[in-house]
Each structure stands twice: as C-alpha cells, then as structure tokens.
Amino acid sequence: MGHFKFLEPASLDEACGMLAEFSSGAKLLAGGLSLVPMLKSNALAPSHVVDIKGLRDLSYIQEGNDSVAIGALTTFREIGKSVVIDKRFPALLDMERNLYDVQTRNWSTLGGNLCDAGRSGELAPVLTALGASVRLVSSGGQREVHLKDFHLGHRATALRADEILVEITIPYLGSRRSAAYAKESRRSDHRAISAVAVVVQLDERLTTITDAVIVLGGLHDTPVRASKAEQILIGQELRATLLDEASKAAPGVVPVISTRAGSADFRRSVTAMLTKKTLTLAIERCRVRDGRRG
Amino acid sequence: MKQSVTLRINGTDYELYVDSSATLLEVIRDELGLTGTKAGCGTGACGACTVQIDGKAVKSCLVLARQAGEHEVTTIEGLGQVGHLHPVQQAFIDRFAVSCGFCTPGMIVAAAALLTENAHPTEDEVRHAMVGNLCRCTGYVTIVDAVLAAAEESSPQIKEA
Numbered sequence: 516m517g518h519f520k521f522l523e524p525a526s527l528d529e530a531c532g533m534l535a536e537f538s539s540g541a542k543l544l545a546g547g548l549s550l551v552p553m554l555k556s557n558a559l560a561p562s563h564v565v566d567i568k569g570l571r572d573l574s575y576i577q578e579g580n581d582s583v584a585i586g587a588l589t590t591f592r593e594i595g596k597s598v599v600i601d602k603r604f605p606a607l608l609d610m611e612r613n614l615y616d617v618q619t620r621n622w623s624t625l626g627g628n629l630c631d632a633g634r635s636g637e638l639a640p641v642l643t644a645l646g647a648s649v650r651l652v653s654s655g656g657q658r659e660v661h662l663k664d665f666h667l668g669h670r671a672t673a674l675r676a677d678e679i680l681v682e683i684t685i686p687y688l689g690s691r692r693s694a695a696y697a698k699e700s701r702r703s704d705h706r707a708i709s710a711v712a713v714v715v716q717l718d719e720r721l722t723t724i725t726d727a728v729i730v731l732g733g734l735h736d737t738p739v740r741a742s743k744a745e746q747i748l749i750g751q752e753l754r755a756t757l758l759d760e761a762s763k764a765a766p767g768v769v770p771v772i773s774t775r776a777g778s779a780d781f782r783r784s785v786t787a788m789l790t791k792k793t794l795t796l797a798i799e800r801c802r803v804r805d806g807r808r809g
Numbered sequence: 810m811k812q813s814v815t816l817r818i819n820g821t822d823y824e825l826y827v828d829s830s831a832t833l834l835e836v837i838r839d840e841l842g843l844t845g846t847k848a849g850c851g852t853g854a855c856g857a858c859t860v861q862i863d864g865k866a867v868k869s870c871l872v873l874a875r876q877a878g879e880h881e882v883t884t885i886e887g888l889g890q891v892g893h894l895h896p897v898q899q900a901f902i903d904r905f906a907v908s909c910g911f912c913t914p915g916m917i918v919a920a921a922a923l924l925t926e927n928a929h930p931t932e933d934e935v936r937h938a939m940v941g942n943l944c945r946c947t948g949y950v951t952i953v954d955a956v957l958a959a960a961e962e963s964s965p966q967i968k969e970a
Binding site: 519521551554555564569592615616618622704 | 812829830856859875879922
C-alpha cells in the first residue's frame with residue numbers, strides 16, 4: 516500500500532472540512548471493504564484517508580411520517596436485524612440475507628456500498644426500485660439526489676470530491692404495493708451476476724397490476740429499469756402467462772455484459788427467471804399485507 | 810506514515826506505533842505475535858483472518874488497524890486456551906473437524922460469534938453464518954457437526970465465554 520495520513524474527524528463538520536482542504540487527495544473510509552483492496556493493490560494512492568466509521572451519529576434507522584431515514588454508516592447486518600426494515604421494506608432483507616457473508620455484513624456500510632457503485636452492487640437496485648434518495652453534505656451545504664440520478668456508471672456516482680453521503684431516505688410503499696428482490700451469483704465470490712428488484716401495486720380486488728417497477732442490476736454499468744417489461748404488466752389482470760411474458764422481456768432492455776463470471780446469454784436467462792420469481796413474491800406480499808390489514 | 814493507536818485485543822490495551830496502512834491482521838500477527846489468526850487470501854474471500862470486533866465476526870485482512878481503536882477485538886487466543894477451551898474448540902476436537910488446521914481459527918471464531926447471537930441454530934443457519942469461511946480439506950461436514958454439537962452441549966458456557 517502507498518503512504519497516506521490517517522485522519523479521524525470527531526464530527527461530520529470536521530470530516531467535511533478535511534475533504535474541502537485535501538480535495539481529491541483525500542478518500543473517505545467507512546467499512547473499507549471497497550477502499551482497502553484498492554489501497555492494497557495501489558489502484559488508489561490518496562494522500563489522506565478520512566475515517567468516518569467512528570461517527571456514530573450517522574448510524575441509525577428512523578421511522579418517519581412518510582419514510583424511513585437510514586444513516587449512511589448503518590451496516591448491512593443492522594439492516595438485517597431491524598424490525599422497522601422487516602415491517603416496511605422486506606425486500607431489503609431479501610438482499611441483506613444473502614449478501615456476501617456475515618463478516619462483510621457486520622462491517623460494511625450502506626453509504627460506502629452505494630458510493631462504491633460497482634456494477635454487481637445489490638443495494639443500488641433495491642433502493643432504486645423503492646424510489647429512495649440520498650442526502651449529500653459538504654462544507655458548502657447539502658443536496659438530495661434520487662438514487663436513479665446517483666449512479667452514473669461503473670464506480671462513478673454524482674458524489675463530488677468534497678461531499679459525504681450521510682443519509683438514505685426510503686418513502687413508504689402505499690397500500691397494495693410491495694417489493695421483492697432476488698439475485699444469482701457465482702458460488703465462489705458471491706458477486707451478483709444478475710440482481711432483480713421489483714415493486715408491484717395491485718388494485719382493490721388484488722387481481723390487476725396498477726403499477727410495476729423492475730430494476731435490473733449486475734447486467735450493465737448501472738442499475739437499469741426494465742421499462743418494456745413494466746409496460747407489459749401495468750393495467751393487466753393477473754393471468755397465467757402474464758408474468759412469463761414480462762419476465763422474458765425484462766433483460767432485453769440494455770446490452771448485457773459478458774464476462775467469465777457469466778456470459779450475456781446466461782445473465783439474460785437468469786434475469787428472466789429472477790424477474791418471474793420476484794414478481795410472484797411481490798404480488799404475494801401485496802395480498803398478504805392487505806389481508807393482514809383487512 | 811506511522812501513527813500511534815491504542816488497540817484493545819482480548820481484553821488488554823496495547824499502545825502501538827504502526828503504519829497508517831497496516832491492517833488489523835498484520836498488527837495482530839506481526840506486532841503482537843498473536844499468530845492464531847491466519848493470513849489466507851488477503852482479499853477477504855477465505856475467512857481465515859476472522860476475528861470478532863465487539864463480538865461480531867469480521868475479516869481482519871481488510872480492516873485498517875486504526876479503525877479497531879474504539880472497539881473490543883477478540884482473536885482465537887482470546888476465545889480459549891489449553892486447559893480452558895471454548896466449547897466450540899472442544900467440539901472441533903471431539904468431532905474431528907480439524908484437518909490441516911489452517912481455516913480452523915477463523916471457523917471457530919465465526920462459529921463462536923454465531924452461537925452468542927443464536928444459541929440453537931439449525932444446520933442451515935450454521936452453514937449460512939459460516940459461508941464466509943472456506944475450507945479446502947474437510948468438505949465442511951465435520952465442521953458443521955462440531956458447531957451444532959457445541960450449541961447442543963453447552964449454551965450457558967457460550968453466553969459467558
């Protein structure tokens with residue numbers, strides 16, 4: 516690894532000040548599971564590493580009036596154990612349960628993972644489907660960015676060099692509206708070769724799809740909406756072949772990457788399978804949730 | 810560049826002066842001579858470097874040592890010693906769960922962390938909790954048996970340990 520000075524700000528303000536001072540020479544450190552391998556391989560050689568993992572104020576899960584606010588330094592395991600998340604967004608638990616391994620989930624943070632923005636990232640597709648946004652803070656102020664506008668490419672985000680992602684806000688799903696997530700990964704390194712997050716809304720009789728959001732991860736530089744598949748579903752009564760039709764159409768939306776981990780063809784067929792699986796689960800969740808309240 | 814840091818390892822505070830780039834694994838093994846924790850892959854894949862940070866299993870090869878400063882770190886040496894073995898260690902011996910032994914410390918530390926959180930895991934839960942620990946020798950069967958046996962035989966001790 517190269518030589519850098521390790522800085523431990525005692526507050527968010529202090530951290531922002533350090534980023535402002537050292538600009539692109541400074542790198543933020545949260546869990547480090549994205550940064551440390553890059554430091555070890557000398558892919559990055561910052562002059563300063565600003566460790567924000569100790570800023571406990573940035574680790575929380577708060578139920579608000581119309582959304583849940585999650586501090587950026589909340590770990591995946593904390594999400595997995597959260598009663599609030601289980602109640603409001605079980606799709607996040609679908610993702611957390613099989614993300615890498617428990618050692619990673621104990622230490623890795625949501626904010627760090629979003630800023631890493633790897634194409635096999637699993638958090639981004641779920642949050643995008645859920646309509647989440649992130650709050651970015653710097654010495655100069657703060658701004659909210661929707662997840663769909665946050666990812667700009669593989670390992671590229673809208674985060675500026677002097678900004679820190681501090682909070683993720685997820686609006687509540689309305690009635691008869693539920694989400695689900697599933698992925699397939701290589702057995703050897705657990706990286707997703709296809710990740711599908713869906714949100715489905717049903718009408719009062721629970722027989723017709725009134726809205727659908729399908730976000731695909733692991734196939735392209737950023738998560739993508741499978742809009743053709745969504746259009747096949749919206750306004751349609753749930754008939755036997757509907758989900759099959761939508762699932763087949765889902766992966767056709769972008770050029771799909773082809774790597775040793777999974778060829779484009781394999782990723783497409785896995786995506787179709789995962790789309791059907793998640794749509795089925797989301798629809799079931801709509802029915803169960805509504806049944807519980809009714 | 811070298812900077813000072815205080816680390817609490819197995820209940821003892823150590824004042825250290827280490828490079829800012831030193832990982833927790835390097836400091837545990839090279840500075841403190843606690844070589845029970847193993848360096849397997851260096852990329853966070855194999856789990857042989859597993860320690861507990863505040864009782865939770867974490868892979869120490871990817872944690873910069875300085876980040877552990879405000880936490881309690883437990884290594885395999887802190888879990889049990891000859892004559893006073895942790896129930897999971899005893900179960901690994903009893904169930905022949907050790908072959909070459911290289912993955913063993915990481916396995917035991919991960920299993921011990923699981924059992925403090927979930928004293929009676931199912932086989933699926935054990936396998937799920939230990940998916941981050943790789944073994945090239947045993948095929949995992951005896952390891953899973955040992956963890957289940959430790960859970961069955963000694964839950965009160967595990968809560969204390």
